[in-house]
Amino acid sequence: MTGEYGGIQKVQIKDGRFNVWCVKDAGFCFGVERAVKMAKDAAARFGRVYSLGPLIHNKDVVESLEREGICVAESLEQVGQNAVIARSHGLPPEIAQAAHKRRIEIIDGTCPFVKKAQDYAKLLRNEGYHIVIVGNASHPEVKGLLGFSGRDAQVVNADTELELTGNPARVGIIAQTTERIEVFARIVSNVVSQAKEVRVFNTVCDSAISRRENTRRLANFCDVVIVIGGKHSANTNQLTAVSRQCGTQTYHIERPEQLMPEWFKGKHSVGVTVGASTPEWITSAVIDRLRESSQSPVSE
Ligand code: SF4
Incomplete structure (x- = not known):
């Protein structure tokens, strides 16, 4: 196989024991990149800004952001009078209202695609639909969507x-x-069998779809797949699941030191895929380690 294949590319390694392939869309997705930039701008302007919960699902990045004045709080009580950045997942409307009452400034880092889903929730609620949200009830994005969908939403x-x-x-x-x-699609079809009028807004993000597709491609021809991203990141966990569903040996790591040389013994190709909130510097460090591992002689 040559240097590029769909959304994945070969890493240049001279005289390596195995090849390494990496997804081309490694790095923050558009929504995460935007929220991080807004938070940094706000920290530069106010000296300090808080996110309710970690700004992104990556411990290393959260620690480095804290050094730049972007702090994590669990509730508005911990924020004092400092500004709050709404994460890419968005905020439930009741939190935004409570912040407004306390005169806390909110910088809206909600990803525009999440915002669109919130707008659809509002529209459906205003038009009297019973709302079904397909997702994980404990995820902050879904908690936010629920806030716009009304008490009866499921x-x-x-x-x-x-x-x-x-x-x-x-x-x-x-x-x-x-x-x-x-x-x-399966849940939409299930609802159609239970209700006479069904209105569907496909709010699944294209970037998430393309990451999963590229991961599937990698898993279909690599011997091992490394997934880089936070253990609490929904999209990273899904990439791990996609790769495992292809029957490929798959390891989910958060940082380069977690790579184990024995994973690559006797292997010909290693794939690397990356969650939407994994910064480029972590991916580059993982690739560097894989390059070293591929070039180092191994005793079988
Ligand atoms: S995965 Fe998609 S919807 Fe979620 S933050 Fe990134 S771009 Fe936005």
Whole structure:
């Protein structure tokens, strides 16, 4: 196989024991990049800014951001009068209102694609639809969407069978932006069998779809796949699941020191895929380690 294949490319390694392939879209996705930039600008302007929960799902980056004045709080009580950055996942409206009451400035780092999903939730609620959100109820993005969807809204994930509550005639469906499209489609079809009028907004993000597709491509021809990203990152965990579903030996790591040389013994090709909140410097450090490992002689 030559240097490029769909969304993946070969890493240049001279006289290596195995080849390394990496997804081309490694690095922050558009929404995460935007939120981090807004937070840095706000910290430069105010001296300090808080995010409610970590700004992104990556411990190393959160620590380095803290040194730049971007701190993590669990609630508005911990923020004092400092400004708050809404993460790319968005904020539930009740938190935004509470901040407004306390005269706390909110910098809106909500990813525009998440914002679009929130707008659809508002529209469906205003038009009287019973709302179904396909996603993980404990994820901050879904908690935010629930806030716009009303008390009757239901959240359903890949592992649960949906039974509509209250026998609604009109149902509106949206998805967590990182949800798998096949799960979304299955639940839409399930709802269609239970309600007469169904309005669907496909809010799954293209960047999340393309990362999964590229991971599947890697897993289909590599002997081992390394997934880099936070253990709490929904999209990184999904990349790990996609690779494992292809039957490929897969390891999920957060930093380069976690790579084990024995994983690559006797292997010909190693794939690297990257979650949406993994910074480029961590990916580069992992690639450097893999290059060293490939070039080092090994005793079998
Ligand atoms: S994965 Fe998509 S929706 Fe989520 S923050 Fe990134 S660009 Fe936005």
